Amino acid sequence: MVTISGMFVTNWFMHFAVFIIERNYLLRKKVLYFVHSLKKNVQVLIWFGLILVAWVILFDDDDRHSRKAKKFLDAITWTLVSLLVGSAIFLVKTYALKVLASKFNVRNFFERIQESVFHQYVLQTLSGFPLIEEAERVGREPSTGHRSFTSTNGTVEEKKVLDMGKVHKMKQEKVCAWTMRVLIEAVGGSGLSTISHTLDECSNRKKKSNKEITSEMETVAVAYDIFNNVAKPNSSYIEEDDLLRFMIKEEVDLVLPLIECSETGKITRNAFTEWVIKVYTSRKALGHSLNDTKTAVKQVDKILSGVLFVVTFIIWLILMDIATTKFLVVFSSQFVGLAFMIGSTCKNIFESFVFVFVMHPYDVCDRCLIDGVVLLVEEIDLLTTVFLKLDNEKVFYPNTTLISKPISNYYRSPDMVDSIPFSIAFSTPEAKIATLKETISEYLVQNPQNWYPNPLLLVNAIENVNKLNLNLFVTHTINFQNITEKSLRRTELVIAVKRILEELEIDYTLLPQDHDLLWFNHSRNSV
Incomplete structure (x- = not known):
């Protein structure tokens, strides 16, 4: 009875435990992530424990069994003990x-996920109706927005909501595993979703559908919409007042620094489109990084499971008295031989x-310099x-090779x-170099969006007493991740x-060149 229905009983027990934890807010925040992850393992552990207890109660050691039967029953008992330990x-x-996975994700991806969630919230908010304007018109106090997404657990889809105010206040060192899991689910895919609203919904304002951006061409079209x-009708830029129709002041203050605005604080169509493309690219890279992790x-x-299967088997051999001294000597000699073959692989x-x-x-989509x-x-x-x-040539590097290389x-x-x-003439006056x-x-x-001011112009050397080798050092407003943009800016500067x-x-x-006139006249005479 325990063997057949034990899994059903333990399954009910685990569902009841999860139900109790989900009703307790503090427990849900701290342990629910691990409860969901360990539910199956705990269920199997309890099941084997119940089977072992039932077996010991039913077949308690007494003198009614023959030696052969007792040996068989002991073998079953030790096998159950081995399964329980395993x-x-x-x-x-x-x-x-x-x-490990939770700590790794928090350390390496929390800030990027936090930023990506906010970016998607901005896109969804700006693609919808001006809710802040509506709230002010009906006399309701505007508040921070929420970002909804669909979480899929197997075949069950669950609607979840993120409070953007709380997301902004999160600190990396205080993020619990459950919250991190929810954030990862929010950016689980590589595409961005936005509310398809603008032109095609004017006829039916009650319907809203999530539209996922899956390519850069779609990103440009969505940015245009x-x-x-x-923006105001027939306007070529977005002002702060336009954003305040969709978001509260605190959120607008966070959005404006993200987009390259003009000196007047207005957002042009090109600047907004470039920002949306940047958001899509970073979101896609983040999704790939999470999937690879x-x-x-x-x-x-899988590797640890294979090792633990061997460990469990050895424990079973020891409990069954099969692993005698002679057996261990033979096994260890074989293991040493095997270690020579797979030792390098394990390393x-x-x-x-x-x-x-x-x-x-x-991470995925990072640009690096190696060798x-x-x-x-x-x-x-x-x-x-x-x-x-x-x-676009693909290069495969073993990680064991990369670990010893500077990256x-x-x-x-x-x-x-x-x-x-670059080089200039040696005779160039110092005043001209200063003017340069x-x-x-x-x-x-004049180009603050591309460069920092105050360049450094150094004279590297004097060559052949006829030219000065100069080197101009300038600081980009970007790093070299976008190598194409960096090269275009450098070309314009050159x-x-x-x-x-x-x-x-x-x-x-050039220096005065020596001409051998005698050799020239001799050549003419020989011709």
Whole structure:
């Protein structure tokens, strides 16, 4: 009876325990994440425990059984004990992996998830109706918004809501595992969802449908629709008053610094479109990073499960008195031989685990510099990482090789410095060089969206007493993650420097060249 219906009883018990925890707010915040994750393991542990208790009660040790029957019953008993111990070990393994995954996600992805959730809330809010304006018209106090999403648990879909006010106040060191899981579910996919509202819903304002953005072309179209929905009719920019129709003042103050505004604080259509594309790109990269992390954790789980199966088997052999001294000697000799064959593999797995989960020098879509080659991270596995070169050539690196290499991560770097080397004539007056630096500084000040002011112009060397080798150091307002944008900005600056040199009549002249006239006359005579 216990064997057949034990799983049903334990299943009911676990559902009841989850029900009690979900009704308690403090317990739900602290332990519900682990309860859902460990439910199956605890159920199996309790089931094996009930079977063992029932077996011991029914077949208690007494003199009624023959020696052969007693030996058989002991074998069943020790087998059940081994299964119980094994299920307890697997329970500890699952708990340890869940703690590892939760801590890893909080440390590496919390801020990016927090930012992505807010960005999606902004897009959904601006693509809908001006609710703040409606609230003020009916005399209701405006409040921080909520972002809803659908969580899928197996075949069951559940509607969940995030309070954006609470999301903004969250601190990384105080985020519990359950909250982190909800945030990860909110950005689980690689696409952005927005409310399809603007032009096609004017005829039926009661219907709202979630529209997911899955490509950059769709992103541009959605940005165009949202801009028209927020801006005044026939206006070419969005003002702060336009945003206040959709969001409260505190939220608008958070949105404006995210988008490149003009000096008057107005948001142009191009600036808004670029911001939406940036939001989509970062969201897509975050989704891929979370998926790759999940895959790596599953691979670690499979490896640990294989090891624990062997450990459980050895425990069963010891309890059954099969693992005698002679057997252990034979087994250990075979194990030593096996260790020589798989020792390198185990070492590689351990180093890869440390590289991916402890060092974690990059995420998916990060641009890195490895061995002097610029690479884009496409996929992170437990044992290997797939990169793309600038020409889209795929490069596969074992993580055990990468662990010993210096890796420059452009995405995680602050705004980066660029250098432009060039040469001018040695006879150039110092006053002209000072004017050159001032003119370049004026150009940078006129383009604050691309450059920081105050460049550094250094003289590297005097070459052949006829030219000065200069090096211009400037600071971008971005890092080099977007290599195309960086290259375009640099090209514009190089052209501007060329134009400034021409305007100041600064050039480079060759040294006087020696001409052998005697050799020239001899050549003419020989002809």
